[in-house]
Amino acid sequence: RKEVEQDPGPFNVPEGATVAFNCTYSNSASQSFFWYRQDCRKEPKLLMSVYSSGNEDGRFTAQLNRASQYISLLIRDSKLSDSATYLCVVNDAFNNNDMRFGAGTRLTVKP
Amino acid sequence: NAGVTQNPKFQVLKTGQSMTLQCAQDMNHNSMYWYRQDPGMGLRLIYYSASEGTTDKGEVPNGYNVSRLNKREFSLRLESAAPSQTSVYFCASSLTSGWRVQETQYFGPGTRLLVL
Numbered sequence: 001r002k003e004v005e006q007d008p009g010p011f012n013v014p015e016g017a018t019v020a021f022n023c024t025y026s027n028s029a030s031q032s033f034f035w036y037r038q039d040c041r042k043e044p045k046l047l048m049s050v051y052s053s054g055n056e057d058g059r060f061t062a063q064l065n066r067a068s069q070y071i072s073l074l075i076r077d078s079k080l081s082d083s084a085t086y087l088c089v090v091n092d093a094f095n096n097n098d099m100r101f102g103a104g105t106r107l108t109v110k111p
Numbered sequence: 112n113a114g115v116t117q118n119p120k121f122q123v124l125k126t127g128q129s130m131t132l133q134c135a136q137d138m139n140h141n142s143m144y145w146y147r148q149d150p151g152m153g154l155r156l157i158y159y160s161a162s163e164g165t166t167d168k169g170e171v172p173n174g175y176n177v178s179r180l181n182k183r184e185f186s187l188r189l190e191s192a193a194p195s196q197t198s199v200y201f202c203a204s205s206l207t208s209g210w211r212v213q214e215t216q217y218f219g220p221g222t223r224l225l226v227l
Contacts, residue, residue: 002153004153008151034215041221042220042221043201043218043219043220043221044154044201044218045218046215046216046217049215087153087154098156098169099156099216100153101146101153101154101155102153103151103152103153104153
């Protein structure tokens with residue numbers, strides 16, 4: 001079983017749609033959680049950190065469920081520019097050099 | 112402020128050849144990392160350097176060596192390339208490592224390596 005699992009998609013949604021991704025992780029000791037965005041043939045870039053209480057950044061909302069060991073990302077009012085692969089990243093705080101990446105969920109927003 | 116830079120951007124090697132991938136950061140970060148990304152898999156850590164003068168193995172270190180030349184530069188060497196090392200290689204850096212939570216890593220643009 002992979003340590004961090006994501007639905008690879010692709011998710012194809014129209015502009016303006018709301019889309020949600022989930023990510024599950026296996027290490028119950030994990031302490032830090034992130035969503036990164038990766039455009040085609042580009043490097044990953046931090047989209048947002050995920051805090052225990054959940055957090056929002058504009059159209060993006062991240063949630064953490066420790067009991068069920070998953071994190072989620074909700075994108076509201078999708079834009080064409082949101083088309084990318086979204087990577088779930090989980091880190092054991094006691095070993096900050098051990099970030100585990102999911103394989104990513106691919107999103108395509110269409111006109 | 113260039114962030115994290117990598118050279119070369121593309122490389123084709125024959126099996127058994129050697130090469131060094133270069134990485135530099137200008138953010139005064141202490142920690143640097145080398146990852147590989149393969150289709151259908153998440154990024155996997157090859158080696159990391161928590162601070163200048165130290166290096167440690169990550170998840171998939173076999174076939175690679177690293178050198179933390181100074182605080183800015185962290186190179187990855189393939190001594191005898193194999194087709195299984197065909198991948199996209201990303202270098203990353205972060206301010207610190209160890210016990211700090213929510214530490215962001217910044218990635219370079221990647222090196223696409225094909226081993227024939």
